[in-house]
Amino acid sequence: MSNLRPPIARVLAELLAASEADKEVSLDRIGEAIGAMAITPDEIDGLMKALEAEGRRITSPEGGGGEERLRQVLVSARALGPELGRKHVPTLTSLPNPKPGPKKYAVDGVA
16 A cells, blocks of 8 residues: 555545455446546556455456446546536546557546
8 A cells, every 4th residue: 555645545445444344346436436536547557456455356347348437437427526516636547448459548537
């Protein structure tokens, strides 16, 4: 946990506490916990590795598409932030593109 930025370390602590009983964390739950936070793909990877190092299993819906689902959850959370009175944090992120070919880049969660 020591090499994560403080806001990401707080997300990690929240996810660890919430998953103490079943030791599973879904990609949807990770996306919800991240919300509108400015976070890079490497930081998401570090968060997931930290969860696994603490004995958590990362789960995704059946049928694959986990990266796309996480991207959709993050886009939705960022879009809802202003509606819910939360400060919107503009981000420039590159999330893994599940399709072969060039990567997509998102600005403020819009590809």
